[in-house]
Amino acid sequence: MQRRTYDVVVVGAGIVGCATAYHLARAGQRVALLDRSGVAAEASDAGAGMLTPLAEAGASDLNDPLLRLGLAGLRHYEALEAQLESEAGLWAGLVHLPTLYPAFDDGQAEALRRDLAALQTLRPELRWLEADEVRQREPLLSPSVRGAVFSPAEGNVAIGHLTRLLARASVLNGAELLAPRSALSLLWDGARVRGVLTEVEPIEAAHVVLATGAWSSAWHAQGECAAIVYPLKGQLLALRTSGQPLRHTIYAGPLGYLVPKADGSVFVGATSERRGFDKTPTAGGLAHLLTVVHRVAPALEEAAVDRTWAGLRPVSADGLPFIGPAPSSPGLWLAVGHGRIGAITGPVTGFIIAELIQGRPVPYDLDLRPFAPERLGPWRRRLTALNAAEAAQRQPELFSQAPTQAEAAAEDQRRERS
Numbered sequence: 001m002q003r004r005t006y007d008v009v010v011v012g013a014g015i016v017g018c019a020t021a022y023h024l025a026r027a028g029q030r031v032a033l034l035d036r037s038g039v040a041a042e043a044s045d046a047g048a049g050m051l052t053p054l055a056e057a058g059a060s061d062l063n064d065p066l067l068r069l070g071l072a073g074l075r076h077y078e079a080l081e082a083q084l085e086s087e088a089g090l091w092a093g094l095v096h097l098p099t100l101y102p103a104f105d106d107g108q109a110e111a112l113r114r115d116l117a118a119l120q121t122l123r124p125e126l127r128w129l130e131a132d133e134v135r136q137r138e139p140l141l142s143p144s145v146r147g148a149v150f151s152p153a154e155g156n157v158a159i160g161h162l163t164r165l166l167a168r169a170s171v172l173n174g175a176e177l178l179a180p181r182s183a184l185s186l187l188w189d190g191a192r193v194r195g196v197l198t199e200v201e202p203i204e205a206a207h208v209v210l211a212t213g214a215w216s217s218a219w220h221a222q223g224e225c226a227a228i229v230y231p232l233k234g235q236l237l238a239l240r241t242s243g244q245p246l247r248h249t250i251y252a253g254p255l256g257y258l259v260p261k262a263d264g265s266v267f268v269g270a271t272s273e274r275r276g277f278d279k280t281p282t283a284g285g286l287a288h289l290l291t292v293v294h295r296v297a298p299a300l301e302e303a304a305v306d307r308t309w310a311g312l313r314p315v316s317a318d319g320l321p322f323i324g325p326a327p328s329s330p331g332l333w334l335a336v337g338h339g340r341i342g343a344i345t346g347p348v349t350g351f352i353i354a355e356l357i358q359g360r361p362v363p364y365d366l367d368l369r370p371f372a373p374e375r376l377g378p379w380r381r382r383l384t385a386l387n388a389a390e391a392a393q394r395q396p397e398l399f400s401q402a403p404t405q406a407e408a409a410a411e412d413q414r415r416e417r418s
């Protein structure tokens with residue numbers, strides 16, 4: 001059997017894998033990027049693409065690792081946008097419209113104002129707008145709005161477009177895109193990883209990066225028995241307006257959000273459901289999204305329904321992504337579990353992994369310890385990795401089970417904050 005040899009093989013061509021391949025190829029590494037379906041075939045073509053790290057954070061802990069990673073993600077976007085537009089000569093997919101965090105009752109207004117003072121120490125450009133000014137700036141918002149936090153630098157991205165652009169820029173820089181191609185298992189040389197076995201051929205590489213999204217549990221030592229990363233279904237709705245466009249991303253806390261896109265459509269999101277790997281849009285999901293429209297921007301009830309769809313967020317059992325070297329397995333790297341914030345943090349994760357593989361320091365002064373892959377036990381060393389979708393088909397209850405205590409606590413914390 002013919003063997004191919006690379007410096008790095010990246011498994012998974014979502015936003016995380018494509019960003020990793022791009023940064024490595026740009027630095028002159030020989031890279032293979034493989035995906036069993038294609039580029040941006042899963043969450044990275046389904047997400048709403050909000051670049052709003054503050055939406056996922058609260059003011060209670062300004063050192064929250066996700067907040068820090070999200071803010072580094074925003075900084076990284078500035079460099080990435082300029083880089084991609086000058087190198088590839090193409091629009092990077094960013095929509096530079098500000099974000100509003102509206103309050104619809106006095107309690108919400110009080111909570112937002114309380115958080116604002118603390119968050120301004122990190123982002124001084126944030127400010128409070130009284131109801132009149134909010135209505136003036138965003139006439140489509142519900143007249144019941146009591147005020148809003150205005151965040152001028154949190155825009156949104158066409159995540160599928162950016163992912164495909166990163167794949168293209170990787171190839172322009174010499175990476176080889178192999179898709180459709182599945183990684184079936186890891187190849188080992190003693191304790192060291194030396195590549196992956198695919199259905200076509202073995203691919204040898206000094207480093208293997210797993211960026212396998214919601215399917216990553218298959219690579220954990222417990223395999224499909226421990227949903228170390230589980231799929232969290234999110235349904236979205238796209239509206240097409242013929243009248244006045246929405247001028248801001250509107251993040252209305254746990255209720256939902258509205259995201260104005262470059263083509264004039266508005267994404268309405270999103271549900272959060274444990275349904276295994278099922279991606280079917282449902283009547284109940286649509287009903288929830290229509291409630292978001294009705295309560296946040298009733299003027300949009302006149303808009304045409306363009307489409308509905310669902311995707312699978314890769315959520316880790318403790319709510320934090322796994323970023324870094326796998327324990328006791330030199331050559332194996334994890335870049336998975338970015339959950340709700342993979343659009344914000346996927347590109348910076350790719351950059352971090354690329355820098356670490358090249359022996360450089362962690363960029364953006366980030367403390368990576370909270371994201372260390374060993375925290376939930378060992379990752380697979382010698383066993384053949386199962387295809388997680390197959391595993392889920394055989395034992396669906398393992399992937400749609402009630403959240404573990406750690407997951408529930410992480411989710412509660414997130415809700416409290418937003």
Ligand SMILES: Cc1cc2nc3c(=O)[nH]c(=O)nc-3n(C[C@H](O)[C@H](O)[C@H](O)COP(=O)(O)OP(=O)(O)OC[C@H]3O[C@@H](n4cnc5c(N)ncnc54)[C@H](O)[C@@H]3O)c2cc1C
Pocket residue numbers: 011012013014015016017034035036037038039040041042043044045046047048049050051052159181182183184211212213214215233234235236269270310311312313314335336337338339340341342343344345346387
């Ligand atoms: C409804 C919804 C709304 C969202 N909104 C936002 C938002 O507003 N802001 C934000 O920051 N984030 C958002 N997200 C989250 C974001 O989209 C994800 O976190 C991100 O896309 C995850 O990227 P990924 O590369 O890790 O995974 P994916 O894009 O899922 O890519 C993983 C890839 O790995 C491949 N793969 C898996 N196993 C193998 C194997 N064995 N061999 C070969 N290939 C394999 C799969 O085919 C897939 O293409 C949203 C997600 C959803 C679903």
